[in-house]
Amino acid sequence: MKALSQxxxxxxxxxxLLLMGLLVTGGLYAVATTVNQAKADTxxxxxxxxxxxxKLFAANCATCHGMGASGSQAGPxxxxxxxxxxxxxxGTGRMPMQMNGxxxxxxPAQFNEExxxxxxxxxxxxxxxxxxxxxxxxxGKGDASAGGELFRVNCAxxxxxxxxxxxxxxxxxxxxxxxxxxxxxxxxxxxxPQNMPVFNDSNISPEGKRDIISFLKTIEANGSPGxxxxxxxxxxxxxxFVWIAGLGVIIxxxxxxxxxxS
Amino acid sequence: MGNHSDGSPNHSGTVAxxxxxxxxxxxxxxxxxxxxxxxxxxxxxxKRAERQVALLFGSSVVGTVIFLVAYFAIDLGADSTIGTVxxxxxxxxxxxxxxxxxxxxxxxxxxxxxxxxxxxxxxxxAIRTEEDRQAAVRIVDxxxxxxxxxxxxxxxxxxxxxxxxxxxxxxxxxxxxGPRPDDKLAHTMWAPQDGKxxxxxxxxDGTPIKAAxxxxxxxxxxxxxxxxxxxxxxxDEKAKSVVLLMRLNPExxxxxxxxxxxxxxxxxxYSKICTHVGCPVALxxxxxxxxxxxxxxxxxxxxxxxxxxxxPASRPLPQLPIAVDSEGYLVATSxxxxxxxxxxxxxxxxxxxxxx
Numbered sequence: 001m002k003a004l005s006q007x008x009x010x011x012x013x014x015x016x017l018l019l020m021g022l023l024v025t026g027g028l029y030a031v032a033t034t035v036n037q038a039k040a041d042t043x044x045x046x047x048x049x050x051x052x053x054x055k056l057f058a059a060n061c062a063t064c065h066g067m068g069a070s071g072s073q074a075g076p077x078x079x080x081x082x083x084x085x086x087x088x089x090x091g092t093g094r095m096p097m098q099m100n101g102x103x104x105x106x107x108p109a110q111f112n113e114e115x116x117x118x119x120x121x122x123x124x125x126x127x128x129x130x131x132x133x134x135x136x137x138x139x140g141k142g143d144a145s146a147g148g149e150l151f152r153v154n155c156a157x158x159x160x161x162x163x164x165x166x167x168x169x170x171x172x173x174x175x176x177x178x179x180x181x182x183x184x185x186x187x188x189x190x191x192x193p194q195n196m197p198v199f200n201d202s203n204i205s206p207e208g209k210r211d212i213i214s215f216l217k218t219i220e221a222n223g224s225p226g227x228x229x230x231x232x233x234x235x236x237x238x239x240x241f242v243w244i245a246g247l248g249v250i251i252x253x254x255x256x257x258x259x260x261x262s
Numbered sequence: 263m264g265n266h267s268d269g270s271p272n273h274s275g276t277v278a279x280x281x282x283x284x285x286x287x288x289x290x291x292x293x294x295x296x297x298x299x300x301x302x303x304x305x306x307x308x309k310r311a312e313r314q315v316a317l318l319f320g321s322s323v324v325g326t327v328i329f330l331v332a333y334f335a336i337d338l339g340a341d342s343t344i345g346t347v348x349x350x351x352x353x354x355x356x357x358x359x360x361x362x363x364x365x366x367x368x369x370x371x372x373x374x375x376x377x378x379x380x381x382x383x384x385x386x387x388a389i390r391t392e393e394d395r396q397a398a399v400r401i402v403d404x405x406x407x408x409x410x411x412x413x414x415x416x417x418x419x420x421x422x423x424x425x426x427x428x429x430x431x432x433x434x435x436x437x438x439x440g441p442r443p444d445d446k447l448a449h450t451m452w453a454p455q456d457g458k459x460x461x462x463x464x465x466x467d468g469t470p471i472k473a474a475x476x477x478x479x480x481x482x483x484x485x486x487x488x489x490x491x492x493x494x495x496x497x498d499e500k501a502k503s504v505v506l507l508m509r510l511n512p513e514x515x516x517x518x519x520x521x522x523x524x525x526x527x528x529x530x531x532y533s534k535i536c537t538h539v540g541c542p543v544a545l546x547x548x549x550x551x552x553x554x555x556x557x558x559x560x561x562x563x564x565x566x567x568x569x570x571x572x573x574p575a576s577r578p579l580p581q582l583p584i585a586v587d588s589e590g591y592l593v594a595t596s597x598x599x600x601x602x603x604x605x606x607x608x609x610x611x612x613x614x615x616x617x618x
Contacts, residue, residue: 197480
């Protein structure tokens with residue numbers, strides 16, 4: 001320690017201190033930014049996949065997203081969105097977008113799995129981003145009860161407590177989640193497509209996401225314990241049913257009560 | 263006037279005279295002729311109606327049996343599934359419906375098809391006679407006279423006093439219905455405790471959140487650190503202190519000068535309780551930066567300090583001032599600067615006290 005204190009006035013001391021500070025800051029920053037990228041690019045992709053994906057991209061996506069996916073007036077840059085975003089948007093048919101509007105609609109996928117995989121490989125090669133989740137995270141065999149709690153806190157306000165979807169502002173909506181594959185649900189959570197917020201791995205852990213998917217698959221498989229759920233939309237559809245069917249039955253009985261028998 | 267196109271004779275334009283208004287007295291048309299039912303004339307139709315009534319009563323018996331079988335025979339033990347519950351629910355409902363409707367419709371059909379249906383007219387009673395009215399007045403007068411309330415003012419005054427005071431115990435009891443909330447609505451758990459700033463924690467597991475965890479576009483549902491460890495009044499505190507945490511590009515936020523240090527690198531925290539009637543506002547659109555309340559569609563713009571841009575809410579959502587502590591965790595630098603949630607009677611007073 002004595003030697004160190006004697007050298008503190010050395011001309012190189014300031015530079016050494018600066019270097020040490022930079023190293024610590026850089027190291028901390030690297031740790032902090034690996035939140036989402038820890039498992040990026042684990043699936044093996046060959047150079048030819050990236051190359052063919054680039055060709056597909058130039059032919060189908062570059063009009064809006066720009067050459068090299070750098071973005072244009074019509075579409076955002078895709079550098080750093082990761083393979084998960086491409087697999088979700090292209091795999092559910094939302095991209096290529098049918099027309100401009102408040103929200104991209106789900107429609108039959110325009111590319112087959114092989115093409116989607118190559119497109120994803122190309123976009124993932126542009127910058128690190130969330131990767132396509134591994135099989136065991138989307139198998140729906142997690143803790144459905146824990147998933148239900150996470151779903152009610154984080155998702156139910158937009159997607160409805162029964163995952164039947166719901167309206168947002170100015171023509172946008174949160175879609176119903178029945179029939180959506182576990183992989184796509186996972187990818188939507190990590191990438192935050194369109195107006196959905198991002199739920200990164202430090203917000204909801206990968207196990208938590210697996211639990212949420214398990215919950216959704218459980219309620220989808222078991223149906224509504226109370227009988228017909230009328231779309232699970234709450235007071236709107238239930239009220240309409242009571243007003244039309246319930247009052248209709250009462251009116252029919254009233255007419256029968258007061259009519260003469262032949 | 264006087265220009266009838268139907269050819270009726272033109273009289274003077276004056277209103278009808280007294281002689282013209284006297285029409286012939288309204289004739290009572292009487293009861294329409296009695297029409298016999300099929301069951302009244304044809305014994306076979308009567309027999310058929312009888313069988314129909316019996317069938318309806320029989321369906322009620324079947325319904326009751328279905329209910330009892332569903333209740334006792336379907337086992338909701340440990341190895342039952344949601345399917346078993348649904349089956350039992352359906353059978354209980356159907357059984358009850360048949361049991362009730364069978365009796366009801368049976369009785370109505372019996373009355374309509376088989377019981378006598380002669381029309382009977384009942385004369386209206388006279389409504390009131392002058393003698394009855396006089397008799398009632400006499401009774402009241404007698405009562406007043408016999409009690410002697412006019413002659414004995416002492417009795418009258420003490421009675422009035424007693425009646426006036428009698429409700430007071432009730433007032434005392436109602437006053438004890440609960441402690442007044444006082445200024446509980448004006449404060450939340452976010453206030454620093456013993457000089458220690460409260461960390462922001464995830465709902466529901468209560469783990470603290472680092473600033474680096476909140477990537478752009480993220481939305482975190484936040485509770486104060488230590489809420490999960492509470493044993494009493496936990497839900498009351500949660501209802502006031504839930505917060506939505508979001509990160510935008512810092513350029514997109516337009517903070518007013520006095521709120522310049524309330525955000526951290528584009529991370530902002532706002533109360534989740536709608537200022538309209540207190541629903542949780544948590545529908546966050548990460549591209550438009552709108553927050554939508556699902557109850558009455560109040561919409562708040564995050565880029566304008568949660569100003570109301572649509573809907574019935576009248577105030578912006580209160581913002582929670584946040585910073586980062588030495589370990590990188592997000593902390594609330596103070597409580598909300600105004601009471602969260604909808605308006606209440608003493609709110610203005612509490613706002614003044616909070617700012618004082």
